[in-house]
Amino acid sequence: MAKKQLSYADSGVDIDAGDQAVDRMKHHIRRTYGPRVLGKFGSFAGCFRLDYNEKLFKRNYRDPVLVSCADGVGSKVMLAIQMGILDTVGQDCVAMNINDLIVQGAEPLFFLDYLGIHSVDPLETEKIVKGIADGCQIADCSLIGGETAELPDIYKPGDFDLAGFSVGVCELKRMIDGSRTEPGDVILGLTSSGVHSNGYSLVRAIIKHAKLDIEKSYSQLKTDKALGEVLLTPTRIYSRPITSILRRYQTKQPISAMSHITGGGLPGNVHRTLGDHVDAKLNLKAWTVPPIFKFLQKQGNVKTAEMLRVFNMGIGYILIVRPWFSESITAQLQKQGQEVVTLGKLVRGSGKVRLK
Numbered sequence: 001m002a003k004k005q006l007s008y009a010d011s012g013v014d015i016d017a018g019d020q021a022v023d024r025m026k027h028h029i030r031r032t033y034g035p036r037v038l039g040k041f042g043s044f045a046g047c048f049r050l051d052y053n054e055k056l057f058k059r060n061y062r063d064p065v066l067v068s069c070a071d072g073v074g075s076k077v078m079l080a081i082q083m084g085i086l087d088t089v090g091q092d093c094v095a096m097n098i099n100d101l102i103v104q105g106a107e108p109l110f111f112l113d114y115l116g117i118h119s120v121d122p123l124e125t126e127k128i129v130k131g132i133a134d135g136c137q138i139a140d141c142s143l144i145g146g147e148t149a150e151l152p153d154i155y156k157p158g159d160f161d162l163a164g165f166s167v168g169v170c171e172l173k174r175m176i177d178g179s180r181t182e183p184g185d186v187i188l189g190l191t192s193s194g195v196h197s198n199g200y201s202l203v204r205a206i207i208k209h210a211k212l213d214i215e216k217s218y219s220q221l222k223t224d225k226a227l228g229e230v231l232l233t234p235t236r237i238y239s240r241p242i243t244s245i246l247r248r249y250q251t252k253q254p255i256s257a258m259s260h261i262t263g264g265g266l267p268g269n270v271h272r273t274l275g276d277h278v279d280a281k282l283n284l285k286a287w288t289v290p291p292i293f294k295f296l297q298k299q300g301n302v303k304t305a306e307m308l309r310v311f312n313m314g315i316g317y318i319l320i321v322r323p324w325f326s327e328s329i330t331a332q333l334q335k336q337g338q339e340v341v342t343l344g345k346l347v348r349g350s351g352k353v354r355l356k
Helices: 015-030 076-083 089-103 122-139 200-209 227-231 239-248 265-273 291-300 304-310 323-335
Strands: 064-072 107-117 142-150 160-171 186-191 255-260 278-282 315-321 340-348 353-355
Touching (some): 076 089, 076 160, 089 107, 089 122, 089 239, 089 255, 200 227, 239 315, 239 323, 265 304, 265 315, 291 304, 315 340
Antiparallel strands (some): 186 340
């Protein structure tokens, strides 16, 4: 009796499906390309021109500093799988990286993704990559490479994980690191689009504890959308308005610090960019907490302090600005569609965040 001849497909990896997926995602990736992307699609590495032709672009960097970030979507992908909504978590992946990048004053340049998956379904993989491309277009950066790893021994059928890596650039003299923060600086908050992409282990624990139906709409959420849809609202990407503000002030530096409000919430992230000579005084009544957070808190019987430590609570990004620029910057951000909240100010201290 002839021995069975094993193939890669027998082990759970389908090369043909992978090729089909790549073919389907090509046009999504190409729409993120700008004149700085070099080489053909499908090369072994993506190429991006940094010292570019001044005739094509608004400015060159005299003393450029590359800024890089790596992050993932976390267990939010599990809700996406349950709901069968795969075309939004890609934007979350881009947002988690790019929003960190711009905190340093960097302009996003390019993005790469990593998709680990049980088995490649070309249609589903295309949806995931479409979300990544959508996020890159919102962030004004190019998706120049990535990896789809088919790993049936690691992921269960239907499971996947998504992570990314981004690179940006800023002028050395214009880097923002919090060292210029001063007492009297005004703290501005940009509202979030929802839970964003942090705290989903607690979210899923609340759903299980309260026996919630993610496919059901709840009146407390003040929307007709199902709970799962609300929770899958993509993370807001702040790069376009922030980059616009930074470009507007070529000489003056009205922004002394910025923070992306992710895991750790307001208290855990604002202090990361404060100088050790100031404290941040934040007024918790300065904004209205979105219904989704109140709903989760009630259903899970979660303490307010824990909510503030885990979730963004409706504020996704922080700018700390000189007081005489706060009204102008607020107006510019509002003109670009951002909802801006004056949260408080800096006072003399030791790098702490005071919530009142």
